[in-house]
Amino acid sequence: MLAQPLVSGAVVGLMALGASALRTPREPRSLTPRVTLPSGSSGKGIQTRPVSSAVSSSDGSATGLANVNNGWYLTNITLGGSEFTVQLDTGSTDLVLYPDLPIKTSAVWNDYEINATYGTGWTAGPIAVAKLEFGGYTVESQAYLNGTSLSDWDKQYALPLGIVGIMGVALDSGLSWIHDELEQIYDTKTANEVGRSVLANVFDQHPTLDNFTVVYLGRSDDGEGSGSGYISVGEYYPEELEDYFDSIEAIKTFTPTDWTVPMDRLTVNGKSVALKSGVKGAPAGKAIADLDTGTGDAAVPKYVLDAMYGGISGAWYSDAFEAWIVPCLNDAPNITFNFGGMEYYIHPLDLTDVQDLRPDYNYTVCTSSFGELDFDQDELDLLLGDSFLRNVFTSFYYGDVDTKGNVVKSPSVKLLSASQGDEEDYADFLTRRRQNLASLPPEATKAQIQKAYPQTDSSSSDAAVSDAAVTSSSTDSSYQALLDKLDGFAPVIFGLLGGILVVLLGLLGVGIAMCIRRGRVVGAGRSVEYAPVRFKEAEGSYKDDENARYNQ
Known part of the structure; x- marks a missing residue:
């Protein structure tokens, strides 16, 4: 749980997870065996x-x-x-x-x-x-x-x-x-x-x-x-966890003050989402993620949120819920987060939450567990709470200090996947979700939700919004078609512009003549007082310093 200013837990608590339209199989990969827990x-x-x-x-x-x-x-x-x-x-x-x-x-x-x-x-x-x-x-x-x-x-x-x-x-x-x-x-x-x-x-x-x-x-x-x-x-x-963690490269924290680490990549159904960061000093093409057990779900930038849920068949963004509404039993997407060159698959149960709307309405609705990051992103880009952390074993290394309290080794994090495999996890999702829904009211339709919770849902909330964030070559042909169509209207457009230019020149001449005849300036000049606004200076990336105290 982060200190203020932070994402509202009350809002995040309503956000749940969703499933996606087509489960695009990923390339075969070796999965770390899941450790059996008591x-x-x-x-x-x-x-x-x-x-x-x-x-x-x-x-x-x-x-x-x-x-x-x-x-x-x-x-x-x-x-x-x-x-x-x-x-x-x-x-x-x-x-x-x-x-x-x-x-x-x-x-x-x-x-x-x-x-x-x-x-x-x-x-x-x-x-x-x-x-x-x-x-x-x-x-x-x-x-x-x-x-x-x-x-x-x-x-x-x-x-x-x-x-x-x-x-x-x-x-x-x-x-x-x-x-x-x-x-x-x-x-x-x-x-x-x-x-x-x-x-x-x-x-x-x-x-x-x-x-x-x-x-x-x-x-x-x-x-x-x-x-x-x-x-x-x-x-x-x-x-036996020790052997697994020994084979994993440690990821240094981005700063010595928080469990923030650079995130390499996000993939949705095999397509990579281009990451960007608002944090000063962040590596190019990466985003800074904070690992926080005190946050019940997770919060990500809007473009990441749309990429995760926008491709789900039947999914739509609700302004009233401040979350994506998704079919409770639709096919779940393959979503993986990449840290330190390793992939971490997100269990479908951690993508959506089931909301029982009783007693207000006799409906059930499923919402995205990942919500939108709604505060200044100058220190972190993603707040990865329990929705992400349930999918990994996390080793938090607190760094080494000498007898004087000086840092001699940076804090770092190691992540070990807890997934049993995407197909196994998806089967587990279907079994648990069906059992849960069996005891709940019927799932609400989009029309029923919008009637119960009046709102203004923007067209950008449609499933297609994710296409802009996910890399694809499908836009090339449509862009060329648009250029061809505009090319056919070129003579008409230039003719209209020429006529408008003639009219404007005539009006300008009339205005100048009137001003000269009146012999005075129409309006006195006015100086604008400018008060510079002081912006918060963002911290740079953390570097080891033999003389920096660990607890300062």
Whole structure:
């Protein structure tokens, strides 16, 4: 979950995934075998406290993640003697709580209140320190935001699920409200020591522990059941993952502050989508993607969104839903994201969401899970949340520092495909989607949706919009036909232009004569006051610096 300004989670929550018209087979490729995971909790319903302990390792450093509606991935922590359920967030750094149980603290800065503001919601309160237990590790003094006030959004959506906080597992060099406030109160050295994140403290107190994590997000049965996941700290779980990750090239983060990485390519049904970036210093032909477990779906530029869903037969863009509406059981497209020269296929279940419109309307509708990125794109081009991350095992490497805290090796990411193969995944999609739809109202037609949700849908929302983004030679012939047609009208056009020119010259002569006769200027000149607007200076690409501090 990124800090403000960010895409609205309320809007993203409505966005779902879609299927596509023709499944264009891709060229045969070798697929990484999927690693068999321990079975999570079975049955329907959500249990947020305690989180299932089915996922565990020999030393307890692999911790299970409960999945709530494919949009929240939760874990339990013990802070100051009480247990809390928090969301795991690779998009932020701080531990932020709105505690519903007492916490035994060792320090509280009551006179200094900070506000942690995210794309959806905020929590405000003082900084406090308490003993933390997480993932088999203990941190004697962990700084956290002790929330005393909370946004209405959190009260409406998070608290009813038993979610009372966010545990940031991003880089300490990123945005940290706690670190910044302590630096204002004391100095940088004190802030670096007291204001560390949870994982920074774990790595600092266990020097022999490799400073990386592996995150896997499970997938529920198309909105039903709970597909658990896990996070392992400093080890590979299951152990065979190590061999797979050893064969994968690490991708350096674009900046040292976020889990942003260059994206090489996007293909839709075998056709490449030309990528472009609004981020200063981004490699040519690539886009900068942020990997964020705190974002339930994903947000991409409009041209990417249209390329992904525009070719689906029967799909159309809805202004009311701010998403593509797609047939729930139409043939799904082959969509792959390419990072570090490797392809990552997106499971069809992660392309569309099923929306039950009851009680307002007795209809079901399927919408795109990927939504439009609707904020300034000067730091990232794509916000890849859970809709993408469910398709990979992700290893987050936090970089190496020397004894003085200087960076000696950059943070990086490794991605391992979780796909069993596109045909296998598509069969899985059909089975789960049919089971889900069987218990829901009938699927709404386009006319029924537009009647229920009046809107003005632009013609550019038709399926053909993707043709402009996807490389193709089909436009050459139509362009030539247009030129031939215009060529036939050339004599008429030039004749009309000649007549218009004669009339304009006559009017100009009359105007000059009138001005001379009146002997004065028609209007006095006016100077325009120009106030330059200061633009935000975009950060350049990150480079290793032996003298740069890891947590600054």
